[in-house]
Amino acid sequence: MSADSEQRTIRCLIAKVGLDGHDRGAHVISRAFRDAGFEVIYSGLHRAPDEIIQATVQEDVDVLGISILSGAHNTLVPKVMAGLEEYGALDDTLVIVGGIIPEEDRPALFEEGVDAIFGPGTPMQETIDFVKEHAPERP
Amino acid sequence: MSRAVESDLVERLLDGEHRALARAITKIESQSPGYRDIVSELHAHTGDASVVGITGSPGAGKSTLVDKLAKHYRDQGETVGVIAVDPSSPYTGGAVLGDRIRMASNVGDMDVFFRSMSARGQLGGLSTATADAVKALDAFGKDRIIIETVGAGQNEVDVVKTADTVVVLVQPGSGDDVQMLKAGILEIGDVFVVNKADMEGASRTVAELQEMIHLRDDPRANLDTGHHGAAAFDDAGHGHDGHGGHADTGDTADTETDDSADDPPVWTPQVLETVATTGEGIDELVETLDDHRDYLDASGELAEKARKRAGEEIRQLLRSDVNRLLEAELDRRGGVEEFAEAVVEKETDPYAVAEDVLEPLRECLDDRDD
Structure with missing residues (x-):
């Protein structure tokens, strides 16, 4: 089993939710993840929470990375989390959020089940290491 | 990794649970332990x-x-x-x-x-x-x-x-x-x-x-x-x-x-x-x-077409299984690098190595013929 988990390819969905049109960060992350040996699915811009839920469930990704720069995270993230819960995907998906998330909003997001939040300036390696370390064990 | 986990997954898949379908495909894709049981059960x-x-x-x-x-x-x-x-x-x-x-x-x-x-x-x-x-x-x-x-x-x-x-x-x-x-x-x-x-x-x-x-x-x-x-x-x-x-x-x-x-x-x-x-x-x-x-x-x-495909699937599975057996055998004998080194040093040649590694398998199959 241990040999298998070493070989296992980590699958990630990088998702842009909501109306902000800036995806340079999402692109950079996608590329860095790919170069780290992950399989990356990029959602494209302006996705609704429903689409993200559909993609996360169907693709059975280990990691969902949500990028939000619009400030709507308090509305959008809970919707995504509720959808994951509905399809039984919340427990074994690592959810990370990137973008502009004010300090005072973070506790509530962690409460929702977000595993980590990476703000601007986070070194790429830090994010990659976090994912490698925390990618869920699949039964 | 027990058989029960796979059966449960198959059952949930057949019940129409999206998550189970997604997980089954993950197992198939990564060829994780038990995926063969899943495919076997699904086949019918x-x-x-x-x-x-x-x-x-x-x-x-x-x-x-x-x-x-x-x-x-x-x-x-x-x-x-x-x-x-x-x-x-x-x-x-x-x-x-x-x-x-x-x-x-x-x-x-x-x-x-x-x-x-x-x-x-x-x-x-x-x-x-x-x-x-x-x-x-x-x-x-x-x-x-x-x-x-x-x-x-x-x-x-x-x-x-x-x-x-x-x-x-x-x-x-x-x-x-x-x-x-x-x-x-x-x-x-x-x-x-x-x-x-x-x-x-x-x-x-x-x-x-x-x-x-x-x-x-x-x-x-x-x-x-x-x-x-x-x-x-x-x-x-x-x-x-x-x-x-x-x-x-x-x-x-x-x-x-x-x-x-x-x-x-x-x-x-x-x-x-x-x-x-x-x-x-x-x-x-x-x-x-x-x-x-x-x-x-x-x-x-x-x-x-279905017949042809089934035949091809059997062949493909056998190929990859035999391949895995031979890889394991190679490792047991010290890994491919050692053989490769010997080949480069002209101590032996690739054909002789292949023959050598394959021999026990061939013998075993020949024995079964009798």
């Missing part, structure tokens, strides 16, 4: 879906076309499964799977199950994994399954061959595509679609394709005048059919006449035009795909 529940493979060079519009096809089937009340295969980096194993981005017509519709798979560099393993994932979708109860892949090499050709009907997508006015067709994809296409038909050079590409198809059919046509007649009829049908589409009725008639004359029906690959972004020509494509499915049924080729 398969056979109801119609499977279409779509291939073409990058940028031909495959994903957009798949999106529109899926939408069409959904509008008919059918459920759809899509497997999109993308290349992965041979260096890091990483991949960016981007086709999902173009599934705009089916967002949030859980009855379109879209799954990206990457070519994880397993030798021939991709076609096995794809075929097994198709089984999972089939057993789940999907009516239509679409396999989408970049038509770049043998690996990908093997992948689309797991489909009943193969659609080859071509961009207009690019000589390179026709070059690609020469390289072998022409033989596997049942339906050719010139996408972006609103672009310059589309009609020329259609003409070139038709010429190649008829060249391909020529040897048969010369032997059998009846079929030659059918081909000519087909040709005429397309002659006055500049905008693509209405030739279908003529072709169906073809098949039927052949049938009633106790001749096995013959399928002449069709050339259609579409503009996937606007949905133009999708109706005709769906019709043609259904025609081909009817033809497969009527001619008995569907059953024949």
Whole structure:
């Protein structure tokens, strides 16, 4: 089993939710993840929470990375989390959020089940290491 | 990893739980322990879906076309499964799977199950994994399954061959595509679609394709005048059919006449035009795909294909299993590097090494013969 988990390819969905049109960060992350040996699915811009839920469930990704720069995270993230819960995907998906998330909003997001939040300036390696370390064990 | 976990997963999948289907495909894709039990259990529940493979060079519009096809089937009340295969980096194993981005017509519709798979560099393993994932979708109860892949090499050709009907997508006015067709994809296409038909050079590409198809059919046509007649009829049908589409009725008639004359029906690959972004020509494509499915049924080729595919699957499995056995044997003997070193030092040669490693296996099999 241990040999298998070493070989296992980590699958990630990088998702842009909501109306902000800036995806340079999402692109950079996608590329860095790919170069780290992950399989990356990029959602494209302006996705609704429903689409993200559909993609996360169907693709059975280990990691969902949500990028939000619009400030709507308090509305959008809970919707995504509720959808994951509905399809039984919340427990074994690592959810990370990137973008502009004010300090005072973070506790509530962690409460929702977000595993980590990476703000601007986070070194790429830090994010990659976090994912490698925390990618869920699949039964 | 107990057998019970797999059985439970299969049960939930058959119950229609999306998460279970997704997890089953993950296990199949990563060949994690127990995936064989899953596929074995699923096998009995398969056979109801119609499977279409779509291939073409990058940028031909495959994903957009798949999106529109899926939408069409959904509008008919059918459920759809899509497997999109993308290349992965041979260096890091990483991949960016981007086709999902173009599934705009089916967002949030859980009855379109879209799954990206990457070519994880397993030798021939991709076609096995794809075929097994198709089984999972089939057993789940999907009516239509679409396999989408970049038509770049043998690996990908093997992948689309797991489909009943193969659609080859071509961009207009690019000589390179026709070059690609020469390289072998022409033989596997049942339906050719010139996408972006609103672009310059589309009609020329259609003409070139038709010429190649008829060249391909020529040897048969010369032997059998009846079929030659059918081909000519087909040709005429397309002659006055500049905008693509209405030739279908003529072709169906073809098949039927052949049938009633106790001749096995013959399928002449069709050339259609579409503009996937606007949905133009999708109706005709769906019709043609259904025609081909009817033809497969009527001619008995569907059953024949299934047999061939099963045979190929058995061979593929055996190949990879034996391969694994031999890899383990190599490791037991100190790894391939040691042998390689010896070969480079001219102490031995690759043939002698292979013979040496293989010998116990051969002996064992020979013993069983007695």
